[in-house]
Amino acid sequence: MKLNCVVVDDSSIQRMIIAKLVNNHPNLHLIGDFSNAIEARSCMSIHNVDLIFLDIEMPVISGFDFLDGLKTKPQIVFITSKAEYALKAFDYDATDYLQKPIAIDRFNASVKRAIDLYQLKQDTRDEEGDHVFIKSNLKKLKIFTSKIKWIEAFGDYVRVVTDEDSHLVLSTMKSFENELSKTKFVRVHKSYIINIDKVERFNSKFAEIGPMKIPLSRNKKEDLIKALSVA
Numbered sequence: 375m376k377l378n379c380v381v382v383d384d385s386s387i388q389r390m391i392i393a394k395l396v397n398n399h400p401n402l403h404l405i406g407d408f409s410n411a412i413e414a415r416s417c418m419s420i421h422n423v424d425l426i427f428l429d430i431e432m433p434v435i436s437g438f439d440f441l442d443g444l445k446t447k448p449q450i451v452f453i454t455s456k457a458e459y460a461l462k463a464f465d466y467d468a469t470d471y472l473q474k475p476i477a478i479d480r481f482n483a484s485v486k487r488a489i490d491l492y493q494l495k496q497d498t499r500d501e502e503g504d505h506v507f508i509k510s511n512l513k514k515l516k517i518f519t520s521k522i523k524w525i526e527a528f529g530d531y532v533r534v535v536t537d538e539d540s541h542l543v544l545s546t547m548k549s550f551e552n553e554l555s556k557t558k559f560v561r562v563h564k565s566y567i568i569n570i571d572k573v574e575r576f577n578s579k580f581a582e583i584g585p586m587k588i589p590l591s592r593n594k595k596e597d598l599i600k601a602l603s604v605a
Contacts (some may be wrong), residue, residue, distance in 0.1 A: 411440035
């Protein structure tokens, strides 16, 4: 198992040190290292990231401001030269807080903690069934993914349609897609993600889930065919 990581630090020397530690660790995969939050955010809109090694004091956008702008937050290991941020860091559910200069054994301990938390989350999913937590109408709801029929883009929101109901959630399609199983859910259109277990029939233009005909993008039809063939 490897956790996908990014490193965000405005110091090129510190960034190089942390990136080297990540590359040398057998359970980490470096997606990229960035000098500012804007570049990191752009990367995370494309790639699934499990863990961020994040500096706090950065120009323009601080580490805390960066996290405030994320709709979906991976695990965070804060890295800073100052101890006074520690209390605030754990308000952000930080996995760990490392002070510069970073000792290898302390870095490895942080990684172990991140892996243990990741594994615990996976084990919980196995025991309870895959689910996601969503905020809808000011309430936090637990939705079992087996009950989701499709997800639809709806302006700044996504509409999550289940067997019983539908919910509007403030999220991007990409962020919500990252919360779902890649083997059970397929992005078939820029505005639709579908649960392949709910598909009753499909042709070159539509996938049918009950009376709903969901459009298929030309370049996404093959993804649906592949997913259905291994389901």
